Amino acid sequence: MPCFQAFFLEGPQGKGQRFCIFHPAQGVTRGRVLHIHPFAEEMNKSRQMSALQARKLAQAGFAVLQIDLFGCGDSSGDFGDASWQDWLDDVALGAAWLSQQGSEPLWLWGHRLGCLLACEAAPSLNEACHFLFWQAPSTGRVLLQQFLRLKVASGMLEGGPNTISTDALKAELLAGGSVEIAGYRLSSALAAGMEKATLSPPALASAQAWAPVACWFEVSSQALPEPSPAISAAIQRWEAAGIAVRYQSIPGPQFWQTAEIELAPALLESSCSALRDAAPSSPASVARLDLEHQP
Known part of the structure; x- marks a missing residue:
């Protein structure tokens, strides 16, 4: 049985199809994760890392959807015809598809530009969500x-x-x-x-059974004790908005911009642990986990 499913979703407003890869959760489902890839060539450089992370998250009980935005990868359209609104619509499209797969907490996993898209798209979704940020830019x-x-x-x-x-x-x-x-x-x-676009905390739906969390990772040649002033200010804004931020600096290569394809294994492990520590985050998943661990 394949560990993932590749398929096309019909895009909004008749703009062709979006190529998707879905990694079903293994065991008890802890959450649903939508991956929002980075910009231009950074997406290609990050393909292997995002695929490895999706598999690890699926093994940890998270259902993961990777979607190629309009004009990117194997999706319809030309990159040069893409607008910012097209990409926001695609985030909503992916989230809507995931909403049909279960009711577990939704995570928006953004990488670089994907973090900004996650921030702007979140308020328009029909449910509240958590965030996983890889190298989020301030603007x-x-x-x-x-x-x-x-x-x-x-x-x-x-x-x-x-x-x-x-x-x-x-x-x-x-x-x-x-x-x-x-x-x-x-x-x-x-x-x-x-x-x-700015890395501003979104106004999330207030009617939710769990407090929103942002797991925030930065990668550098060596782990930094503190985030940059710009990111530190952004984190303070998020915390003031009632979103619990869990920041961590990870040593490793900046794989999205290296000349050769490189990996950051510590980022994979830390991201998986962060989401696992934040789950179970819904009453349904708590109940299932309790039953699973009963003698």
Whole structure:
């Protein structure tokens, strides 16, 4: 029997199909997890890590859905035609599908840009949720700036007389144009969404049987005792909003941007332990676990 199921979901508003991989929970289901992948080439660099994590979570009792957003991976559409709203709609699509698989607590597992999408999409979902963050950026503007710098660096290496600046690239996007960067065509609609996105705590539904949790991980060459000032300020905002934040710095390679495919085993183990420690989080799963451990 396969340990995962690959299939296509019909996308919203007639925009083709979304490729999905579902990892059913093994044993008692502790929760449901929706994976929201990172941006552009970071998604490809992270494929192996996300697949390994999905399998580990499934083995720990979590049902995991991985979905390729519009224009990404094996889903319909061209990356250059994707908008920020398209991707928010896809998060809602994946969450709706998971809601049909059970009533256990929902986790939004975001990586890099996926963290920002999780924050913005969460209030529109029909249920409250927890969060698993991998390397959450403080704003989408930071990621957009980093991406535009690839274009600038490429121009400098080519030695052209009129090297373009990030400000000029932003102006082109704001004017409704698109920019080709490292093989990806970035649309103005997607860039505008990234520019406005922030790592703000979402206003979650108040009628829930469990308190929301955010398991927050950062990876660096060596474990850092404290988060950066920007992330520390974001964590304080989340805690002030009533969301319990469990932050941890993990030593390992920044696999989403390394030249070769690399793994961070400590991140896999720590993420799995964090979700396992937060579960069981619903009365139904508590009851099932109690029955399972009765002599």
